[in-house]
Amino acid sequence: MLSMEPSIKRGLTFWDRALLPWDEFHERIGTIRTAMRAAGLEALVVSGNMYEDAALLYLVGGNVDGTMVLTLEGEPSIFTVSGSRESFFLRELTWMQDVSYRGALVGEAVRKALHERGVTGGRVGTAGLQVLAARPYHDLIEALARYELHDFNAKLADIRRRMRPRERTAMARARSITAKAVAAAERVFAEGASNAAAVIEAERVARLEGAWDYRALANIGADELRPLEQPSDERREPLLLWVATRYQGYWADQAAGLSSAEGDNSRKAVAAMTAVAQPGVTAGAVAEAGLDALPEEARRCALAYGLGRGIGIELNGWPVIAHSSDDVLTEGTLLSFHVFAGGPGRPSLASALVEVRAGGAVPFG
Numbered sequence: 001m002l003s004m005e006p007s008i009k010r011g012l013t014f015w016d017r018a019l020l021p022w023d024e025f026h027e028r029i030g031t032i033r034t035a036m037r038a039a040g041l042e043a044l045v046v047s048g049n050m051y052e053d054a055a056l057l058y059l060v061g062g063n064v065d066g067t068m069v070l071t072l073e074g075e076p077s078i079f080t081v082s083g084s085r086e087s088f089f090l091r092e093l094t095w096m097q098d099v100s101y102r103g104a105l106v107g108e109a110v111r112k113a114l115h116e117r118g119v120t121g122g123r124v125g126t127a128g129l130q131v132l133a134a135r136p137y138h139d140l141i142e143a144l145a146r147y148e149l150h151d152f153n154a155k156l157a158d159i160r161r162r163m164r165p166r167e168r169t170a171m172a173r174a175r176s177i178t179a180k181a182v183a184a185a186e187r188v189f190a191e192g193a194s195n196a197a198a199v200i201e202a203e204r205v206a207r208l209e210g211a212w213d214y215r216a217l218a219n220i221g222a223d224e225l226r227p228l229e230q231p232s233d234e235r236r237e238p239l240l241l242w243v244a245t246r247y248q249g250y251w252a253d254q255a256a257g258l259s260s261a262e263g264d265n266s267r268k269a270v271a272a273m274t275a276v277a278q279p280g281v282t283a284g285a286v287a288e289a290g291l292d293a294l295p296e297e298a299r300r301c302a303l304a305y306g307l308g309r310g311i312g313i314e315l316n317g318w319p320v321i322a323h324s325s326d327d328v329l330t331e332g333t334l335l336s337f338h339v340f341a342g343g344p345g346r347p348s349l350a351s352a353l354v355e356v357r358a359g360g361a362v363p364f365g
Contacts (some may be wrong), residue, residue: 001217001225001242001253001306001316001338012210015062015093016248019173022095024166025061032059033072035155042122043114044070044152045144047129049081054314055128055153057249058160062093063212067106067140069113077113079106104136107143114147125152163312163332167250171312171334172365174211174252175353177245181206181214182254189239195220196232198239206245213246215253215315223347225305225340240349242338244315251315252364253336255351265341266350268293269302273321273337274354277361283325290339291323297343308337311353329356334364 036044047067048056056068059076066080079102080090091099102109114120124147129137141149163171185202193201199218206214217225219240220232244253272293273286287307291299310317312334319327321337329335338351354361 001215001244011207011212011214013063013093013212015095016170019170020061020166020248024164025059025095028059028164029070029076031159032070032156035159036070036072036125036152039125039150039152039155040123041125041150041152042072042119043117044068044125044127045110045129045140046070046127046156047131047140049131052128052131053249054160054317055156058156058313060094060096061249062090063249064090064094064096064099066102067110069110069117071114071117071119074117079109079113104133105139106136107139107141110140111143121146123148123150125150125155127152127156157318160313161310161318161330161333163334167312170248170250171252174245174247174250175254175365177206177209177211177247178243178252178254180209181211181243181245182241182256185241185243186239186256189235192235194233194235195239195241196228196230196234198241199228200231202241202243206243209245210247211245212248213251215244217242219347223342225349238346238348240340240347242349242351246315249313251311251313252353253311253315253338253351254353255338255349264346264348264350265294265298266302266339266348269307269339269341270337270350270352273307274352274361277329277335277354277356279329279331279356279358281329283319283321283327283329284323286329287321287323287325290321290337294339294341295343298341301342301347302339305338305340307339308335310334311336331356331358335361 049065068078070076077098181202184205185198188201189198199216203214219236241256269290273290276289308321333356340349353364355364
């Protein structure tokens with residue numbers, strides 16, 4: 001699902017040390033360094049921002065936008081694009097000690113960090129550089145001209161997909177926040193509130209529960225899913241609501257339980273996709289199963305909104321559940337299925353957050 005981002009980009013922002021202690025990130029760094037050695041890399045340079053942060057967040061642990069330098073030995077550094085006054089605060093969000101402001105152009109700082117660590121040549125991996133604007137990108141590439149650059153995006157993404165136990169706990173916390181937000185929206189709607197008011201109540205509860213980020217779509221003013229743009233007293237039944245929340249960097253989403261009844265098209269499609277999702281099956285085959293469970297008009301509507309994606313450190317991650325996808329599901333993959341079945345008659349919305357296991361897909365948690 002694609003929704004507008006809220007004006008408040010971040011909610012409760014802190015490092016939950018009990019959930020994700022420093023040794024969690026040291027273990028991740030160890031795994032990354034093993035992969036670096038296997039690829040013949042002397043160092044790794046990773047960039048991220050608040051719009052695309054999965055690669056950097058996995059290593060840093062907090063929403064510290066910038067560029068990180070990691071070598072095979074020694075402590076890493078991150079050069080942020082946030083103002084210098086924020087450096088002290090940003091250090092409280094990550095296990096890393098070397099956090100400093102360098103502005104948008106970090107090429108010289110990255111090269112100096114490599115030299116200080118004894119890396120004056122050789123092969124250097126890169127990941128997440130697609131988030132950089134043209135000038136910062138060329139500045140960084142020019143600074144690394146003497147190195148042999150290697151695209152490490154695919155390998156880092158592969159490592160991130162193997163969700164660690166503490167990551168699963170963070171997702172479970174996000175799942176709990178999402179469920180409470182949806183329940184709150186359903187409650188106020190049942191008491192007579194408008195669809196827009198239900199969305200607002202869901203966000204209020206999500207923020208109070210510690211959500212770092214919040215997204216929602218609902219049938220506000222029409223029989224289609226829309227982001228909240230302005231208050232409205234209009235009620236449309238049933239309440240069609242999709243909510244996603246993020247906690248410590250991990251996403252979970254859910255559709256309102258009042259959105260569809262047993263036997264509705266959306267639930268049939270979600271059940272069909274869940275039934276065929278297992279290791280070795282393509283995302284395209286999963287999508288086809290869901291589409292086959294829908295009548296023609298509902299099928300077109302579902303395709304317009306998407307049938308689902310991988311979820312975790314990314315809201316819209318790998319794989320995309322689409323009939324054209326050749327991506328093969330692997331054991332441990334977490335999937336968010338969501339089907340909006342519109343068209344003639346009563347529209348419906350259903351979702352499922354599932355984990356792909358050897359015997360098939362099961363509800364996450």
